[in-house]
Amino acid sequence: MKRVGLCGGTFDPLHNGHVALVKAAVDSGQIDQCFVMPAGRPPHKQHQIVSPAAYRLAMVEKAFAHMPAVVVSDMEIHQKGRSYTLDTVKRLLPKLEPDSELVLIYGSDILIDLEQWHQPQDILNLCPLLLARRGGYDPLQMDRLADKMRQKFKARIDFFDCPELDVSSHAIRDDITRKKPWRHQVPEAVGRFIEYHGFYQYAGDLDRIEPAIWHQLLDYETRIWPLFTRKRLLHSLNVMLACLHLAMIHKVPLEKAGLAGLIHDCAKCLPRKEQMELAKKSGDDSMLEQDLAHAPAGMVLAREQLNVTDEDVLRAIFCHTTGCPEMSPLAMILFLCDKIEPSRHYERLQPIRDLAEKDLRQAMLLCVEEINLFLVRSKLAPHPYTLQLVAKLQSETQ
Numbered sequence: 010m011k012r013v014g015l016c017g018g019t020f021d022p023l024h025n026g027h028v029a030l031v032k033a034a035v036d037s038g039q040i041d042q043c044f045v046m047p048a049g050r051p052p053h054k055q056h057q058i059v060s061p062a063a064y065r066l067a068m069v070e071k072a073f074a075h076m077p078a079v080v081v082s083d084m085e086i087h088q089k090g091r092s093y094t095l096d097t098v099k100r101l102l103p104k105l106e107p108d109s110e111l112v113l114i115y116g117s118d119i120l121i122d123l124e125q126w127h128q129p130q131d132i133l134n135l136c137p138l139l140l141a142r143r144g145g146y147d148p149l150q151m152d153r154l155a156d157k158m159r160q161k162f163k164a165r166i167d168f169f170d171c172p173e174l175d176v177s178s179h180a181i182r183d184d185i186t187r188k189k190p191w192r193h194q195v196p197e198a199v200g201r202f203i204e205y206h207g208f209y210q211y212a213g214d215l216d217r218i219e220p221a222i223w224h225q226l227l228d229y230e231t232r233i234w235p236l237f238t239r240k241r242l243l244h245s246l247n248v249m250l251a252c253l254h255l256a257m258i259h260k261v262p263l264e265k266a267g268l269a270g271l272i273h274d275c276a277k278c279l280p281r282k283e284q285m286e287l288a289k290k291s292g293d294d295s296m297l298e299q300d301l302a303h304a305p306a307g308m309v310l311a312r313e314q315l316n317v318t319d320e321d322v323l324r325a326i327f328c329h330t331t332g333c334p335e336m337s338p339l340a341m342i343l344f345l346c347d348k349i350e351p352s353r354h355y356e357r358l359q360p361i362r363d364l365a366e367k368d369l370r371q372a373m374l375l376c377v378e379e380i381n382l383f384l385v386r387s388k389l390a391p392h393p394y395t396l397q398l399v400a401k402l403q404s405e406t407q
Contacts, residue, residue: 207351
């Protein structure tokens, strides 16, 4: 019989303790393979701000890329609603090879509140538990709790040894926010990924967002996932977080800024023919060039397929590439964040970022000047909307 482990978690961020747990489970010889599955919507964290799924999945993939016995699964991420263990087990069991047994992997401390889980009896009827003995918990107490679960639920429980690591995701997020050393607590590839995308730099901002607004944005992340390449989705999430940051500073509604940032490129990865058909429906033939059509196409797609009705959001999507003479604060924020999100790199980037927090118009002017210099070097002409925007900004900032 093939024994397949399942190790789930929020992984926000994934750290060395997570890797040590999975490695020790595999090395114990008690499982043949291990599924590592980032949670979609953890039910016990419904009132907390959890990072977007694409970030968390990417960190898990990078951490376990070198372990052939580990399979990274995005199954929970794509299921609707809360991610309950029982539902996940029922979905995963039919996907396993015949004559396979699914084993749930946790730290032994889960025995403390196992009875409060969602339908624990049903879970334990389906799967045995494989629990890590780690420091910080009395092993005799864990044995007593295991015996209690065996008697009460007829649970099948085994243990394996795992090195103790004093590390937590919450502490890492705090260290990043406070600019304290943190890279030693995560795998090297995960550290590079976090630094490149810079998403935890906005952790302080996210703590100020109402959970209802954040969950709505995460719902949209799930909806747009099929429209994007992974790289494009990560860029859009970066833009979303940057938009939320500037929206807080400049008093723009967060639900508008977050949504505009997240979906602004929703048509970018569509086949050319489909993109052009949508762009033509925008009614503006000046935006049908290959590098520009995704913006009007995105506006139409957002309205027709994503049910976005806010005209300020739709207009911001339309002009996020070229700009236009009349731009609302939301439109300026989206335009800027598309160019200055953390994974962008080009000349005079930091001055634009700094200005964006103080004066949107001055930042817009510097950003557009930088774009126009690039176009000149590339022997390309700026769009008429961009030239009109520059003229307007120059007249307003003199």
